[in-house]
Amino acid sequence: MTVRTRFAPSPTGYLHIGGARTALFCWLYTRRMGGTFILRIEDTDRERSTDASVQVIHDAMAWLGLGADEGPYYQTERFDRYNAVIDELLANGKAYRCNCSRERLDELRQQQQAAGLKPRYDGKCRNARVEDCNCVIRFSNPLDGQVVFDDLVHGRTVFDNAELDDLIIRRSDGSPTYNLSVVVDDMDMKVTHVIRGDDHLNNTPRQVNIYQALNAPVPAFAHLPMILGADGARLSKRHGSVSVLEYRDEGFLPEALLNYLVRLGWSCGDQEIFSLNEMINLFDLSDVNKAASKFNPEKLLWLNQHYIMGGDPARLAELLRSYLQKLGIDPGDEPSLSDVVRAQQERSKTMVEMAMASEFFYRDIHEYNEKAAKKHLKAAAAEPLRRVRTELADLDAWQTANIHEAVNRVAEQLGLKLGKVAQPVRVAVSGGPISPPIDTTLHLLGRQRTLARLDQAISFIAERAD
RNA sequence: GCUCCCUUCGUCUAGCGGUUAGGACACCGCCCUCUCAAGGCGGGAACACGGGUUCGAGUCCCGUAGGGAGCGCCA
Numbered sequence: 001m002t003v004r005t006r007f008a009p010s011p012t013g014y015l016h017i018g019g020a021r022t023a024l025f026c027w028l029y030t031r032r033m034g035g036t037f038i039l040r041i042e043d044t045d046r047e048r049s050t051d052a053s054v055q056v057i058h059d060a061m062a063w064l065g066l067g068a069d070e071g072p073y074y075q076t077e078r079f080d081r082y083n084a085v086i087d088e089l090l091a092n093g094k095a096y097r098c099n100c101s102r103e104r105l106d107e108l109r110q111q112q113q114a115a116g117l118k119p120r121y122d123g124k125c126r127n128a129r130v131e132d133c134n135c136v137i138r139f140s141n142p143l144d145g146q147v148v149f150d151d152l153v154h155g156r157t158v159f160d161n162a163e164l165d166d167l168i169i170r171r172s173d174g175s176p177t178y179n180l181s182v183v184v185d186d187m188d189m190k191v192t193h194v195i196r197g198d199d200h201l202n203n204t205p206r207q208v209n210i211y212q213a214l215n216a217p218v219p220a221f222a223h224l225p226m227i228l229g230a231d232g233a234r235l236s237k238r239h240g241s242v243s244v245l246e247y248r249d250e251g252f253l254p255e256a257l258l259n260y261l262v263r264l265g266w267s268c269g270d271q272e273i274f275s276l277n278e279m280i281n282l283f284d285l286s287d288v289n290k291a292a293s294k295f296n297p298e299k300l301l302w303l304n305q306h307y308i309m310g311g312d313p314a315r316l317a318e319l320l321r322s323y324l325q326k327l328g329i330d331p332g333d334e335p336s337l338s339d340v341v342r343a344q345q346e347r348s349k350t351m352v353e354m355a356m357a358s359e360f361f362y363r364d365i366h367e368y369n370e371k372a373a374k375k376h377l378k379a380a381a382a383e384p385l386r387r388v389r390t391e392l393a394d395l396d397a398w399q400t401a402n403i404h405e406a407v408n409r410v411a412e413q414l415g416l417k418l419g420k421v422a423q424p425v426r427v428a429v430s431g432g433p434i435s436p437p438i439d440t441t442l443h444l445l446g447r448q449r450t451l452a453r454l455d456q457a458i459s460f461i462a463e464r465a466d
Numbered sequence: 467g468c469u470c471c472c473u474u475c476g477u478c479u480a481g482c483g484g485u486u487a488g489g490a491c492a493c494c495g496c497c498c499u500c501u502c503a504a505g506g507c508g509g510g511a512a513c514a515c516g517g518g519u520u521c522g523a524g525u526c527c528c529g530u531a532g533g534g535a536g537c538g539c540c541a
Contacts, residue, residue, distance in 0.1 A: 113468090
């Protein structure tokens, strides 16, 4: 039997972290098993589904590299099929029309809640033989017995049918509901493994009953633990970014996010770093945890830095270009973006951070970081800066090694520690207290701009002294 | 309220009856050092609780507590 899985998001917002993790596990399992990964858009809720959200899902999946082998299918395009199945169920006496008013249902619910019971439909219309009408259709759930299935994550799971009720499978406007359409789709698409969040665990027995009413084979289920916010509550906006694409915009690398997500609810001994191929070869549903996990932004940041440090400079250079552009900077040809990447990649947690830390290579200094200027661009720095300027101007070749020697020479001549020379130079050329090693920084900046900025700083000090 | 699910350092987790309970992130200290990083070394930090079962329990069973989810003409 070849494995067929599906990722079935509903397009009612962004693709969030939890959805992405579900998609990843599903995709990994399928790749590992040599199966088929299907993308299905569950857009039966026409009120809340939007085209923009559909696009966001496609963009996010593409960015993460989780390509589908089949689909996308759209549930809204399959209404005829759902209705045919519902009619079949109706004809077989496995479903029935119900004309109970919403008022009655609301009242019933309230009464049950007040009595300390679980709100459930009471089956009033089950044997009422309601005439064809613009009303709702309910599934005749078995009244007794148990639903048993072996969840690949949770193991043997048992529900009493007595806990379930006759759920609506067709709304009064003629559209099918979720529990019906998933089952029909998974049946038609010959899905062998339903891998989804364990918020669906409670829906599973209802769905199993529908499969059985349809004489369809019941797929295997794997219910993944949820991802919660740092405070243990359901992931939401207030936990920072939840949208996958927001992480892209904030300068995260897709491989970092993937590596972070794969370790949420899954592990392989002590290994923390996984290439995509390692994930595919090592991933197994039997190693998935049952307990929910909390999202930890620090670890994601660490992984992102890890991947930036090891990233290919040419690839990162193109990314850096786009992040610089977002900051309103058009990096020309120099300094070379990949050289800048090489200088910055071990000191950047995100690409946005790298872009911000690299602005000064491409933009004139209009003002200095106040604290840095106060500390380093003071009268005592004037002489070192002048000497450095002279030494650098006299250099034969603008090489890192030469620059390094020149700066060291000034420190020696003045009997100063290197920091007393390098740090004023750093503030002078970068505008702030942080940059790559001073020789690398100056080399990247080029002789002309370096000398100009040293002059600028020297006059800044002179003016301040007045 | 009812039903279901879950429970090892702050966080992600290893552990699948006998371990000084391991790793990673974060944190702290030291080293390196022109800044910031990176890197190296070291440190503190956990089996929710109570009963069983067993020679022996983080590991198995039952309760309790805590957390999560579901209970819609949402998905």
